[in-house]
Amino acid sequence: MFDGIHLGHNAMLDLLLKIAVEKDLNSAVWSFTSNHHKSQHFRIISEENRIQRLKNKELDYLHNVDFIPEISELNAEEFLDKVLIDQLNVKVVLMGSNAQLGKDRHCRAADFKSLAASKGVQVVLFDLLKVDEKVVSSSSIRIAINSGDFKGAGSMLGYPWFIEGTVVDGNKMGRTIGFPTANILMEGIVVPPIGVYACTVNCDKLNLHNLSAIVNIGKRPTLSEEDDIVVEVHIPNWSGDLYKHTLSISKFKFIRAEQKFESIDELKKQIESDIRTSI
Numbered sequence: 051m052f053d054g055i056h057l058g059h060n061a062m063l064d065l066l067l068k069i070a071v072e073k074d075l076n077s078a079v080w081s082f083t084s085n086h087h088k089s090q091h092f093r094i095i096s097e098e099n100r101i102q103r104l105k106n107k108e109l110d111y112l113h114n115v116d117f118i119p120e121i122s123e124l125n126a127e128e129f130l131d132k133v134l135i136d137q138l139n140v141k142v143v144l145m146g147s148n149a150q151l152g153k154d155r156h157c158r159a160a161d162f163k164s165l166a167a168s169k170g171v172q173v174v175l176f177d178l179l180k181v182d183e184k185v186v187s188s189s190s191i192r193i194a195i196n197s198g199d200f201k202g203a204g205s206m207l208g209y210p211w212f213i214e215g216t217v218v219d220g221n222k223m224g225r226t227i228g229f230p231t232a233n234i235l236m237e238g239i240v241v242p243p244i245g246v247y248a249c250t251v252n253c254d255k256l257n258l259h260n261l262s263a264i265v266n267i268g269k270r271p272t273l274s275e276e277d278d279i280v281v282e283v284h285i286p287n288w289s290g291d292l293y294k295h296t297l298s299i300s301k302f303k304f305i306r307a308e309q310k311f312e313s314i315d316e317l318k319k320q321i322e323s324d325i326r327t328s329i
Contacts, residue, residue: 062144077110094192143174200242
């Protein structure tokens with residue numbers, strides 16, 4: 051799925067491009083969209099950003115398809131014959147050495163390599179990349195983000211993890227208490243520990259770069275009874291209209307856990323303290 055396009059993915063894609071040049075073949079990536087997973091908050095980055103990062107590699111072909119149940123029912127040999135050979139006419143397949151293919155993931159990479167060789171297709175196995183003795187994988191990055199280890203996640207991604215999304219209309223409660231916020235829906239992105247963070251905000255369209263801010267990731271228990279996880283970011287000493295603009299929020303530093311206050315005045319005092327902490 052290439053979720054996150056981490057250091058391992060990038061090394062693998064670079065090897066793919068090298069092989070394509072050496073063998074005078076077209077480079078191609080087969081990838082399912084990241085929208086089919088059962089978990090509500092699963093993706094490391096947005097689907098749009100994932101696709102753009104793949105396009106930036108300047109591949110000859112990018113086969114990014116929606117999850118197809120019929121394909122998931124194929125065993126490894128059927129997938130090789132019906133998809134890779136008959137439809138895509140592949141000559142070389144590059145895959146992770148820990149990959150498992152076919153229905154119920156029954157075929158190991160080494161076995162698939164032997165199977166493909168019998169049909170004239172070369173399989174190159176890519177050894178997993180390690181950072182600080184830890185295997186780089188999308189699963190490991192999700193675990194790091196879930197636990198608030200943003201440094202660890204960034205070391206595997208090769209860039210600081212960020213939340214990116216379009217500012218949506220909120221209940222404007224923040225504005226009424228003197229702290230206007232820009233609201234962003236998580237939209238399937240993996241969730242860090244709920245709480246208040248110091249962060250950095252960027253908005254290319256408005257030429258806003260590296261603005262210090264505070265962000266609440268949670269359910270706003272003092273102001274709302276709803277159960278959805280919402281991202282609310284407040285940029286101190288800045289005023290303007292962010293509605294419908296795309297914001298990128300990164301460089302998270304945990305300040306405190308989310309809590310419910312007995313009064314609006316208590317909430318305001320705490321936000322003032324959070325701002326002092328973040329600057």
